[in-house]
Amino acid sequence: MTDALAPAEAATEPAAPAGGGGLGRYLAAKVGAALLSLALIVVLGFLLFRALLPGDAVRTMTRGRPVSAEGLAELERQYGLDLPLWRQFLRYLGNLAQGDLEQSYTFRVPVIQKIGERLGPTLLLVGVGTLIAVALGLWLGQRTAWRRDSPFDRTATGVALVLWSAPTFWVGLLLLSATSGLFPSGGITYPDTPPGFWPQALDTAHHMVLPTLTLVAVVYAQYQLVMRTSLIEEMHADHLLTARAKGLTDDQVRRRHAVPNALLPTVTLVFLHLGLVVSGAITVETVFSWPGLGLLISEALRAPDYPLLQGTFLVLAAAVVVMNLIADLLYRVLDPRVRAA
Amino acid sequence: MSATWARRRAAAGAAWSQFTAHRAGVFGLGVLVLIVMLALAAPLLTGADAVDVTKATGERLRPPSGQYWLGTDENGRSVAALTLWGARISLLVGLSAALLSLAIGTVVGVLTGHFGGWGSAVLMRLTDFFLVLPSLVLAIALSTVLGAGAGTIVLAIAVTSWPSAARLVRAQTLTLEARPYIERAKALGGGHGHIIARHVLPGVLPLVFVNATLAVGTAIVAESTLAFLGLGDPVAVSWGGMLRTASTSGAVTAGAWWYLVPPGLAIAVVVLAFTLCGRAAESVLNPRLRER
Numbered sequence: 001m002t003d004a005l006a007p008a009e010a011a012t013e014p015a016a017p018a019g020g021g022g023l024g025r026y027l028a029a030k031v032g033a034a035l036l037s038l039a040l041i042v043v044l045g046f047l048l049f050r051a052l053l054p055g056d057a058v059r060t061m062t063r064g065r066p067v068s069a070e071g072l073a074e075l076e077r078q079y080g081l082d083l084p085l086w087r088q089f090l091r092y093l094g095n096l097a098q099g100d101l102e103q104s105y106t107f108r109v110p111v112i113q114k115i116g117e118r119l120g121p122t123l124l125l126v127g128v129g130t131l132i133a134v135a136l137g138l139w140l141g142q143r144t145a146w147r148r149d150s151p152f153d154r155t156a157t158g159v160a161l162v163l164w165s166a167p168t169f170w171v172g173l174l175l176l177s178a179t180s181g182l183f184p185s186g187g188i189t190y191p192d193t194p195p196g197f198w199p200q201a202l203d204t205a206h207h208m209v210l211p212t213l214t215l216v217a218v219v220y221a222q223y224q225l226v227m228r229t230s231l232i233e234e235m236h237a238d239h240l241l242t243a244r245a246k247g248l249t250d251d252q253v254r255r256r257h258a259v260p261n262a263l264l265p266t267v268t269l270v271f272l273h274l275g276l277v278v279s280g281a282i283t284v285e286t287v288f289s290w291p292g293l294g295l296l297i298s299e300a301l302r303a304p305d306y307p308l309l310q311g312t313f314l315v316l317a318a319a320v321v322v323m324n325l326i327a328d329l330l331y332r333v334l335d336p337r338v339r340a341a
Numbered sequence: 342m343s344a345t346w347a348r349r350r351a352a353a354g355a356a357w358s359q360f361t362a363h364r365a366g367v368f369g370l371g372v373l374v375l376i377v378m379l380a381l382a383a384p385l386l387t388g389a390d391a392v393d394v395t396k397a398t399g400e401r402l403r404p405p406s407g408q409y410w411l412g413t414d415e416n417g418r419s420v421a422a423l424t425l426w427g428a429r430i431s432l433l434v435g436l437s438a439a440l441l442s443l444a445i446g447t448v449v450g451v452l453t454g455h456f457g458g459w460g461s462a463v464l465m466r467l468t469d470f471f472l473v474l475p476s477l478v479l480a481i482a483l484s485t486v487l488g489a490g491a492g493t494i495v496l497a498i499a500v501t502s503w504p505s506a507a508r509l510v511r512a513q514t515l516t517l518e519a520r521p522y523i524e525r526a527k528a529l530g531g532g533h534g535h536i537i538a539r540h541v542l543p544g545v546l547p548l549v550f551v552n553a554t555l556a557v558g559t560a561i562v563a564e565s566t567l568a569f570l571g572l573g574d575p576v577a578v579s580w581g582g583m584l585r586t587a588s589t590s591g592a593v594t595a596g597a598w599w600y601l602v603p604p605g606l607a608i609a610v611v612v613l614a615f616t617l618c619g620r621a622a623e624s625v626l627n628p629r630l631r632e633r
Contacts, residue, residue: 037470048482165558165612167565170584170605177593177601185594279477283566287588297481298570304485316478324473 026332034325041317046092049310050085101311106303111311114296121188122292125208126281129215134270137220141227141266142259148232157228164221168280172214172287183210186289211288215280222276226269231262264334271327275320356547359625366621369614376611380428387422405599412599414583415590423578424603430579431608434491435561438498442560443553445499446506451545453507454514455537465511468504476501477566484572491574498563506552510545517544551626554619558612565608580604 076082083091095102101111140160144153163171176185184190184207193203234240235258243257285294293312300308361367379386403413411420449468453461480497487493517523523540531539567573568581575582583604587593592600 033466033469036466037473040467040470041474048486161616162609162613165562165616166609167562167569167581167584167605169566169569169588170601170608173584173588173593173601174605177596177598180594180596275473275475275477278475279566282477282481283569286570297478301481301485301570301572306485309482309485313478313482317474320475321473 023332027329030325030328034321037321038318041314041321042093042096045310045314045317046089048313049306050088050092096314101314102307104300104308104311105305106300106308107305111307114308115293115311115315118291118293118296120292121290122281122285122294124204125211125215125285125290125292126277128208129212129219129280130270130277132212133216133220134223136216137223138227138263138266140220141224142231142254142262144224145228145231145235145262146254146258156224160221160224163217164225166218167283168214168218169283169287171217172210172284175210175214176287179210183207188291207290211284211290214284214287215277218280219277222273223266223269227262227266230265231258234258234262237261264331267334268327268331271323271330274323278316278320356625360621363621363624365617369617369621372610372614373618376428376607376614377432379425380432383425383429387419387425393418404597411603412597414600415586415592420583420600420603423583424580424607426578427580427583427604428607428611430491430574430577431561431564431581432611434494434498434564434579435557435611438495438502438560438564439553439556441495441499442502443506443549443556445503446552447510447545447549449503449507450510450512451514451537451541454511454518455533455541468507471501472504472508474501477563480563480567481570481572484567489572489574491577494564494567494573497567497572498560502556502559502563506549506556509552510549513545513548514541517541547626551619551622554615554622558615558619561608561612561615580608 073082081088099112101115103109104111104114107114140156144156147153188207189200189203193199237258240253240257243253248256281292282294282297284290285292286298289295293316296308297312299305300312401413401415405412411424414420414423449464453464453468479501480494483497483500484493487496518541523536526536526540564573564579565581565584568579569585569588571585573579573582573585581604584601587597587600587604
């Protein structure tokens with residue numbers, strides 16, 4: 001949520017990847033940068049949760065329970081907290097290389113297992129939410145740009161700005177209290193739903209309505225506004241005049257000649273702003289107790305469960321870096337102008 | 342010197358009259374002035390007792406009435422007074438976070454834009470790295486590590502939001518450095534300090550100012566989100582903190598809309614006002630956007 005709306009982003013910085021060189025060099029540069037980012041994430045994950053952490057983690061772990069001095073020492077040994085910092089870092093790297101993210105303090109299971117359990121619901125929610133938000137945003141964006149300053153444009157742009165200004169969790173809480181009783185207030189299924197695909201799927205869909213709606217409400221606005229700006233910039237292009245001159249209808253000009261060009265910056269934005277979607281997912285899942293990674297983070301916050309926070313930080317940050325790499329490569333494929341450069 | 346100031350005053354006057362041509366921007370500015378004045382006047386309007394849990398006078402979760410215009414919270418405090426007092430923390434944290442992040446961004450942007458070389462390349466690589474990181478996840482990690490509180494939230498927001506400012510300032514610095522008058526200054530023997538302070542910064546600051554207006558809005562949303570997740574100062578009254586207690590105390594499920602609507606609406610209105618101001622100021626600076 002901390003990246004500004006930057007409606008002029010597409011205009012001022014056309015995300016042009018480094019020109020020159022062939023596809024191979026471009027690929028190598030992008031993949032190299034992504035690998036460097038991943039390495040930085042790994043280091044940052046260690047620095048944040050090991051080097052900066054105040055007090056000793058073992059005491060937090062055993063808070064509220066009487067533990068003997070030997071017990072504390074034993075726990076410290078178990079987590080490797082008695083070693084010097086550089087040995088701890090090596091141990092951390094070694095564990096990471098084997099896909100081991102240590103044990104969760106609160107759940108008493110490996111962090112990686114917990115993340116695996118919660119990944120599905122988050123992917124479902126974020127996937128469906130992003131698809132709807134992108135479709136809605138692109139559609140509204142091109143409509144509003146094409147009929148600029150019409151009442152429709154004013155209303156739709158105003159609504160988008162208001163929804164973008166509202167905090168995600170507040171929209172969720174409002175929806176929850178406004179539709180009280182119509183939809184379940186939390187979870188992903190009722191415990192008494194019969195097994196089998198259809199009853200479970202329907203129940204999940206019922207539980208998903210409000211979280212998805214909230215996510216869409218907060219996320220779609222940026223797609224709409226960027227699509228609008230980028231189409232407005234495109235509208236004075238000479239090829240549109242030509243298209244009109246050869247007798248195409250207004251709709252054909254928009255669909256075939258204006259929108260495809262304006263689509264590019266917006267499509268890249270879908271991937272680039274994925275961090276925003278992740279932020280949205282954390283708050284939405286917290287409000288609706290949706291059993292995904294976001295809820296896992298806010299559960300970990302309550303303890304606080306540092307290995308779990310570290311694990312989710314590593315996984316989410318790495319996921320966003322990978323998605324960005326995909327966006328860069330996709331842009332190259334989609335835009336012939338960049339490909340030729 | 343006086344000639345310079347007269348010129349700057351004239352430029353500021355022209356920018357102001359262009360700004361006032363944007364009705365939405367003027368409206369946003371008006372709303373902001375009103376809210377800031379209300380926040381400053383909170384002690385005069387209600388007194389600190391109104392938000393003290395031990396001195397609460399009302400019954401718990403009462404709907405709006407003549408005495409409590411916006412009803413009461415789960416401790417019997419007036420929601421109207423809480424919202425008024427909450428404005429102070431939310432605005433203060435939002436403003437400080439935006440300023441800190443812009444300060445970092447401006448320093449990094451100007452330095453990398455002016456000096457170049459491998460040091461700048463490393464800094465820019467770092468900027469790109471922070472730009473990509475999911476900011477809320479990093480802010481949560483920072484807040485847990487540093488302990489809950491307003492200062493932590495300011496730091497967490499600043500650390501996660503400076504990169505976009507840095508990129509913007511760097512791009513502007515590079516554009517300015519290509520201008521002939523900077524070349525002239527260099528040829529006349531102007532040092533780095535002189536060129537940055539007298540030629541680059543004056544050209545970059547308007548952009549930073551506009552960015553600040555937009556950044557405060559996002560910082561306020563980020564503040565409320567972190568407070569809602571329980572990372573704020575548990576004692577101080579803030580809008581995000583109010584929504585957290587409304588949610589955890591069961592006020593939402595009890596249908597206490599009067600507890601839920603005011604703080605959230607306040608956030609939305611303030612953020613919208615900052616956004617409208619920022620967009621108007623942005624189009625004053627960048628004529629290409631004037632058509633929007």
